[in-house]
Amino acid sequence: MKKTILSGNEAIARGAFEAGVLVASAYPGTPSTEILENVVKYPEIDASWATNEKVSLEVSIGASFGGARALCTMKHVGVNVAADPLFTLSYTGVRGGLVLVVADDPELHSSQNEQDSRNYAKFAKVPMLEPTDSQEALDFTRLSYEISEKFDTPVMLRTTTRISHSKSVVVTGDRVTDLPTPCLEKNPGKLVMLPGNARKRHPIVEQRTLDLEKWSVEQDFNRIEEGSSDIGIVTAGAAYQYAREAMPEASILKLGMVNPLPKQLIRDFAARFKTLYVVEELDPYLEDQIKAMGIKIIGKDLLPICGELSTGIVRDALTGENAEEGTKPLPQAIPPRPPNMCPGCPHRGVFLALNKLKAYVTGDIGCYTLGFMPPLSAMDTCICMGASIGTAVGMTKVVSDDEKKSVVAVIGDSTFLHTGINGLLDMVYNKSTTTLIILDNRITAMTGRQENPASGYTLTDDETYEVDIADICRAVGVKHVTVIDPYELDNTRELIRTEMTRPEPSVIITRRPCMLMKRDVEIKSPLYVDTDNCTGCKVCLQIGCPAIEWDASAGKRGQAKVNRHLCVGCSQCRQCCKFNAFGVHND
Amino acid sequence: MTDIKNILLAGVGGQGTLLASEILSEVLMLAGHDVKKAEVHGMAQRGGSVVSHVRYGKKVLSPTIADGTADILFGFELLETCRYLPLLKKGGQVIVNNVRISPPSVALGQDDYPDDIPGYLHKNIDDAHIVNGMELAEQAGNVRTVNVVLIGALSLYMDIKKDLWLQAIKSMVPERFLDLNIRAFKLGRESGITD
Numbered sequence: 001m002k003k004t005i006l007s008g009n010e011a012i013a014r015g016a017f018e019a020g021v022l023v024a025s026a027y028p029g030t031p032s033t034e035i036l037e038n039v040v041k042y043p044e045i046d047a048s049w050a051t052n053e054k055v056s057l058e059v060s061i062g063a064s065f066g067g068a069r070a071l072c073t074m075k076h077v078g079v080n081v082a083a084d085p086l087f088t089l090s091y092t093g094v095r096g097g098l099v100l101v102v103a104d105d106p107e108l109h110s111s112q113n114e115q116d117s118r119n120y121a122k123f124a125k126v127p128m129l130e131p132t133d134s135q136e137a138l139d140f141t142r143l144s145y146e147i148s149e150k151f152d153t154p155v156m157l158r159t160t161t162r163i164s165h166s167k168s169v170v171v172t173g174d175r176v177t178d179l180p181t182p183c184l185e186k187n188p189g190k191l192v193m194l195p196g197n198a199r200k201r202h203p204i205v206e207q208r209t210l211d212l213e214k215w216s217v218e219q220d221f222n223r224i225e226e227g228s229s230d231i232g233i234v235t236a237g238a239a240y241q242y243a244r245e246a247m248p249e250a251s252i253l254k255l256g257m258v259n260p261l262p263k264q265l266i267r268d269f270a271a272r273f274k275t276l277y278v279v280e281e282l283d284p285y286l287e288d289q290i291k292a293m294g295i296k297i298i299g300k301d302l303l304p305i306c307g308e309l310s311t312g313i314v315r316d317a318l319t320g321e322n323a324e325e326g327t328k329p330l331p332q333a334i335p336p337r338p339p340n341m342c343p344g345c346p347h348r349g350v351f352l353a354l355n356k357l358k359a360y361v362t363g364d365i366g367c368y369t370l371g372f373m374p375p376l377s378a379m380d381t382c383i384c385m386g387a388s389i390g391t392a393v394g395m396t397k398v399v400s401d402d403e404k405k406s407v408v409a410v411i412g413d414s415t416f417l418h419t420g421i422n423g424l425l426d427m428v429y430n431k432s433t434t435t436l437i438i439l440d441n442r443i444t445a446m447t448g449r450q451e452n453p454a455s456g457y458t459l460t461d462d463e464t465y466e467v468d469i470a471d472i473c474r475a476v477g478v479k480h481v482t483v484i485d486p487y488e489l490d491n492t493r494e495l496i497r498t499e500m501t502r503p504e505p506s507v508i509i510t511r512r513p514c515m516l517m518k519r520d521v522e523i524k525s526p527l528y529v530d531t532d533n534c535t536g537c538k539v540c541l542q543i544g545c546p547a548i549e550w551d552a553s554a555g556k557r558g559q560a561k562v563n564r565h566l567c568v569g570c571s572q573c574r575q576c577c578k579f580n581a582f583g584v585h586n587d
Numbered sequence: 588m589t590d591i592k593n594i595l596l597a598g599v600g601g602q603g604t605l606l607a608s609e610i611l612s613e614v615l616m617l618a619g620h621d622v623k624k625a626e627v628h629g630m631a632q633r634g635g636s637v638v639s640h641v642r643y644g645k646k647v648l649s650p651t652i653a654d655g656t657a658d659i660l661f662g663f664e665l666l667e668t669c670r671y672l673p674l675l676k677k678g679g680q681v682i683v684n685n686v687r688i689s690p691p692s693v694a695l696g697q698d699d700y701p702d703d704i705p706g707y708l709h710k711n712i713d714d715a716h717i718v719n720g721m722e723l724a725e726q727a728g729n730v731r732t733v734n735v736v737l738i739g740a741l742s743l744y745m746d747i748k749k750d751l752w753l754q755a756i757k758s759m760v761p762e763r764f765l766d767l768n769i770r771a772f773k774l775g776r777e778s779g780i781t782d
Contacts, residue, residue: 003616005612005613005616005622030628031627031628033628034628109627162625162651165625165626165627166623166625167612167622167623167624168622168647168650169616169621169622241648241649241650244648245648310649310651311649312653312654315653323653323655324653325655326655326673326676326677327655327660327675327677327711327712329669329672329673330701334669334670335692335698335700337599337634337635337666337670337690337691338635338636338690338691339600339635340633340635340691341633341634342601342633342634370633374691375691375695448628538696541694541696546634546688546691548694549689549693549694550695558696563688563689565721565730
């Protein structure tokens with residue numbers, strides 16, 4: 001028993017350790033990434049990055065079928081990738097306990113959509129627990145393994161950004177030690193899901209949901225906090241904290257399990273109040289089910305479906321009171337500060353070239369999605385992991401021959417290995433002439449620099465086989481594969497120009513490590529602007545480097561200026577300058 | 588919830604606000620408070636506007652700070668501090684690093700960076716403290732320690748013993764950077780005394 005302050009993700013990792021988990025697998029995705037990064041601190045657990053979420057769930061299934069407790073974690077959109085094994089795993093059930101943690105991102109802090117994973121639990125007919133703080137994140141993780149084995153089912157544990165990335169005080173426990181030793185055990189009738197077997201499993205799944213519902217009514221993870229006899233609130237997860245703070249007098253039914261719902265408990269609670277609210281983020285998931293029970297309850301009529309909730313939003317909606325008046329804002333408008341590629345980012349020159357070449361760019365998920373931002377403004381579509389290639393293939397099927405040449409797909413190294421290879425196979429197989437640029441920065445950068453099969457290292461920092469992305473491209477049938485250093489701005493632009501016009505499929509791999517990778521990046525001296533040479537032409541501003549800014553008061557008509565605290569000395573600006581106005585500090 | 592205190596950290600991704608909020612939460616826990624801290628990772632950190640919410644007291648519920656209820660606005664950059672002024676309660680305190688980092692539209696010459704933010708803050712906020720964090724960090728030996736310099740400045744306005752701050756820094760900073768960071772903390776703390 002030790003008191004410590006943990007994020008929700010750290011607490012889940014701790015909970016998995018305490019539950020005796022032996023295998024953990026994940027693909028990084030905000031806000032779930034740090035779970036595995038913390039699991040790896042426990043040498044008792046075999047933790048690894050999988051190539052994608054589907055594979056990570058399959059690895060976990062294998063460990064479970066082998067008799068071990070297994071953990072699989074992903075962000076909400078990862079479940080779309082892993083949905084195939086998930087839905088049938090619901091039928092087979094488990095041997096060792098299996099928990100799938102899914103981290104939702106209301107407000108889209110770092111995601112391409114705002115989907116509500118609770119619908120998946122209901123859809124796949126698996127139980128789902130939802131913690132409200134780090135202590136519950138730990139406790140519910142432990143509990144999930146007991147539920148998984150007791151009811152022979154995978155269990156989903158749902159967090160949101162405010163659970164995963166909020167820290168709160170936690171009391172930790174010890175690791176369980178009396179679990180059976182994993183071993184092979186044949187049970188094909190239960191584990192081979194061909195129609196004859198699966199048909200027998202389906203009614204078992206339906207009965208399991210009924211049993212879980214009945215059982216959960218008696219469990220203390222669903223709790224009632226008695227308060228006013230006028231107002232009752234049904235809530236769960238992060239929303240509980242906002243509801244509790246906004247409505248200190250109300251009675252609250254806080255659900256720990258959100259699938260299946262403890263219907264009798266909800267019915268009994270609802271019957272006691274004149275006014276009943278449901279406070280939940282995203283979809284009216286609880287609300288629709290409670291209304292279907294014939295209970296009058298108010299939810300999304302007052303509260304938004306889009307975005308995060310907060311204490312203020314809940315208080316305003318339920319009481320009609322206005323938020324506290326704070327300090328007056330600055331009288332003038334404050335310029336926005338959207339995220340941007342880092343100084344020295346090797347993607348910058350590629351997007352500068354695509355902009356200059358007026359390419360139509362089908363994009364993908366990663367730091368390079370920021371190529372969308374001005375002044376680079378060189379991304380035209382972005383759907384999901386791996387979508388860039390298929391989108392380009394489809395688009396070039398329908399546009400004119402002239403327009404076809406301007407279509408370029410861009411994808412990162414890790415995203416290519418995640419779900420891009422299939423798209424490239426389709427591109428070659430179906431004779432598309434599209435150009436694909438693989439932005440190979442040697443790491444899974446956006447989520448915080450995680451290793452991948454092309455980086456040469458595992459999650460545990462062990463050296464491993466380093467897959468050659470160029471070889472993969474050649475193996476699926478691309479004849480024109482070129483590797484280039486994207487810091488060579490002119491060469492990169494000319495190569496892209498050539499490949500865009502080539503009437504055959506081609507791949508350009510722009511290879512240079514992410515600037516934030518200390519392993520591979522040498523620190524260089526920052527640059528400065530030579531005020532004698534700078535003519536104020538603003539060409540260097542077009543690369544959108546955070547370290548270069550416009551100084552309107554300098555020179556005759558303004559000059560560029562380098563922020564030496566931000567500059568990493570990559571010299572991409574120097575290559576753009578026709579007037580030799582960039583010098584290097586010698587210190 | 589009047590016994591709950593709220594500190595909002597505001598800055599630019601890459602400035603080290605995460606480590607600062609870690610140290611702050613740790614010291615608050617060591618001082619016996621219930622603590623919650625909320626922030627976002629991923630794309631939001633790539634040079635964009637970032638905030639960390641730190642709340643402490645007897646029992647903290649929501650991890651995020653409601654508008655108009657922050658007791659201290661702890662700014663790592665001038666413009667970002669102004670962006671979150673509406674979260675600061677009336678009569679709240681501002682402690683801010685005296686540094687300008689231009690957002691993209693300013694860097695491109697399309698927008699102006701507001702003039703003399705320190706002057707505006709001194710005039711409009713009764714309890715505003717401007718810290719020359721970058722200079723002090725360079726003096727400490729590395730400009731990257733600016734986050735710990737600022738923690739030092741903040742520490743002067745909080746009712747927590749100096750030893751606990753040092754203990755928190757020790758538990759959060761790698762051994763080989765410890766002396767550097769303790770120097771940074773002390774310089775930040777001393778800067779406030781002469782403020």
